[in-house]
Amino acid sequence: MSAAAVSGSRAIEQIKSLIAEGRLRPGERLPTEREFAARLGISRSSMREAIRALTVLGVLEARHGSGIYVTRLEAGELLETLGVVADLSRGPQLVELLEIRRLLESAAAAIAAARITPEQLDEVRVHLDAMYATEEPGDILAHDLAFHRAIAAATGNATLVAVLEGLSSRSFRARVWRGYRQEGAFDRTRHEHARIHQAREDRDPEAARAAAASHVRGVEDWLRSQLD
Numbered sequence: 001m002s003a004a005a006v007s008g009s010r011a012i013e014q015i016k017s018l019i020a021e022g023r024l025r026p027g028e029r030l031p032t033e034r035e036f037a038a039r040l041g042i043s044r045s046s047m048r049e050a051i052r053a054l055t056v057l058g059v060l061e062a063r064h065g066s067g068i069y070v071t072r073l074e075a076g077e078l079l080e081t082l083g084v085v086a087d088l089s090r091g092p093q094l095v096e097l098l099e100i101r102r103l104l105e106s107a108a109a110a111i112a113a114a115r116i117t118p119e120q121l122d123e124v125r126v127h128l129d130a131m132y133a134t135e136e137p138g139d140i141l142a143h144d145l146a147f148h149r150a151i152a153a154a155t156g157n158a159t160l161v162a163v164l165e166g167l168s169s170r171s172f173r174a175r176v177w178r179g180y181r182q183e184g185a186f187d188r189t190r191h192e193h194a195r196i197h198q199a200r201e202d203r204d205p206e207a208a209r210a211a212a213a214s215h216v217r218g219v220e221d222w223l224r225s226q227l228d
Helices: 003-020 033-040 044-056 080-088 091-115 118-132 137-154 158-167 170-183 186-201 205-227
Strands: 060-063 067-070
Touching: 003 033, 003 044, 033 044, 044 060, 080 091, 080 158, 091 137, 091 158, 091 186, 091 205, 118 137, 118 186, 137 158, 137 186, 186 205
Parallel strands: none
Antiparallel strands: 060 067
């Protein structure tokens, strides 16, 4: 690693430490580039590199004509890059992401079964019914995404919602639905969604966990078969 890269990495860590320690707060404007570089004892080029990197990660944001600010540091903003990883992943790496999703999706289903409100149950039911009412892959995909988002939201855990959103790549799900359509597996996956929903209606966390894990495992197995 070059000296410039090392200096840039050090600058990134210094800025992150200031935020973690509360010396830079969400929504706060950073000092000017010159002032901030002098304060941290680094070059202006290293400061620019650090700001650029942290902006890409969603930690900082540039406001035209105003300056650089710390973002709200919400999970959804900080984890946006995870969605890019899911969109661009292929082959074995995509299988690994699905394994992670299976673990988290099943945990989310279990938590949601214990916490979901009647209104949230009704919302999930709307998307489940819509999946049964159509044979159009695009519509099924849209309601599939909404179904799983509603489950995640019912956990009340914003960070878990953001992670699952990142792992639920729309482009990947579209590829899965195309494959399922070719194999005539729509009925099977509808049934899997119905099992997940029934477990939540029954307020049975373990049944919800098992149903969600089985559902994502089915996607994993399908993808492995495509790779083979």
